[in-house]
Amino acid sequence: MAVVSMKTNEDKRVVLEISVGAEEFQKAVDAAYRKNIKRMNVPGFRRGHAPRKMVEKLYGEGVFYEEAINNTYPAAYEAAVEEKGIEPVDRAEIAVEKVDADGYTFTATVTVKPEVSLEGYKGLEITKTVRSVTDEEVQRELERQQRQNARLVTVEDRAAAKGDTATIDFEGFVDGKAFEGGKGEKYPLELGSGSFIPGFEDQVIGHKPGEEFDVNVTFPENYHAEALKGKEAVFKCKLHELKYRELPALDDEFAKDVSEFDTLEELKADIRKKVQERHDSQSETEVENKLMEAVCQKLQAEIPQCMYDSRIDEMVQEFEYRLRSQGMDLKTYLQYAGTDMDAFRSSFAPQAKSQVQTRLALEKIVELEQITPTQEELDEEYGKIAKQYGMEADKVKEILPAKEITMNLSMGKALDLVRDSAVITEVPEELAKEPSGAQAE
Secondary structure, three states: OEEEEEEEOOOOOEEEEEEEOHHHHHHHHHHHHHHHHHHOOOOOOOOOOOOHHHHHHHHOOOOOHHHHHHHHHHHHHHHHHHHHOOOEOOOOEEEEEEEEOOEEEEEEEEOEOOOOEEOOOOOOEEEEEEOOOOHHHHHHHHHHHHHHOOEEEEOOOOOOOOOOEEEEEEEEEEOOEEEEEEEEEEEEEEOOOOOOOOOHHHHHOOOOOOOEEEEEEEOOOOOOOHHHOOOEEEEEEEEEEEEEEEOOOOOHHHHHHHOOOOOHHHHHHHHHHHHHHHHHHHHHHHHHHHHHHHHHHOEEOOOOHHHHHHHHHHHHHHHHHHHHHOOOOHHHHHHHHOOOHHHHHHOOHHHHHHHHHHHHHHHHHHHHHOOOOOHHHHHHHHHHHHHHHOOOHHHHHHHOOHHHHHHHHHHHHHHHHHHHHOEEEEEEHHHHOOOOOOOOO
């Protein structure tokens, strides 16, 4: 392999001209011959025993060229990229320019990571919102645990009310015809949950077990089923049973039942501590986001669109993976959400832009500050990953190259450097919420 030339074209993509010599190419042609000869018929020879020259005479000298090229150009391209020290950020466009028995020449056109300049990332001035836990927050969490531990009790002598769980049969009709997916039997519906079509649950309220009744609704215009969008429907319903949530008393016995504590006051103190930890974590995350936003504003780089598109691709794939783990595919999700793939991808664009710029900025700081983790830090990181996935550390090292782990740790250190050098002013949440220019009386 030899790099004949390297240039940058009008759209700032790099064009590499690469040649593969006769010796390397002929080895690949011979390998293609050995792989394919068993299925080729050559008059006068048993199948699989015809000499390569006879096959080429019959089928043409270049009969094995395409396969030989496909088997050799990827390695030649990778070697050229390494030799020239460029970092591709998209898939190369390959075009074969010349091929004969002496080898071939091809061009690889690829977008590379942009040149980046960055100054003024130390000594940044930002504010940090300090949040204190309120009694109301503690009470809300306590009541959430109370609801979580409630028991359902059958209603004996009254009509359905908001908050009840009604067990119903229902069948939906549009223009007098039943529609697919509109029927259910002994379905438990929490009234007021908003899980059914708007207006449905309100019309169940007021009915008693044993009653049969109609519910009239109109499907929303953005409903996931195309045939039902905006349509008026009638649901024939029967109410079988009503249950309500009986909440346990908030006392020491409740604390013992739901936690490791013996008293309600101890449980409240633990809740306060955990809520404060969440507030502190949120504030730290906000500080990091503010710092990186400020750093990215100082970033000088012509970032190619394909870098943003690639990150969006990754985010969509990650989202789809989470959906599949919950038993749903992306197509079904988009139908329920009333959107299409283009709009869905666009929703990731701001986050993708921020993440790409943040990575470029942190990588530049790593370069400028010559940041690198110690071997001990690398081993510790591999150990954390191994524990997380239940694997041996050596196996993780085979899967994740040291270069990638090193860069991730280095970028973490770069963020620490930015944070440690910043001037961070703490502001209580109540003051942070005041309109700009407001003054305390």
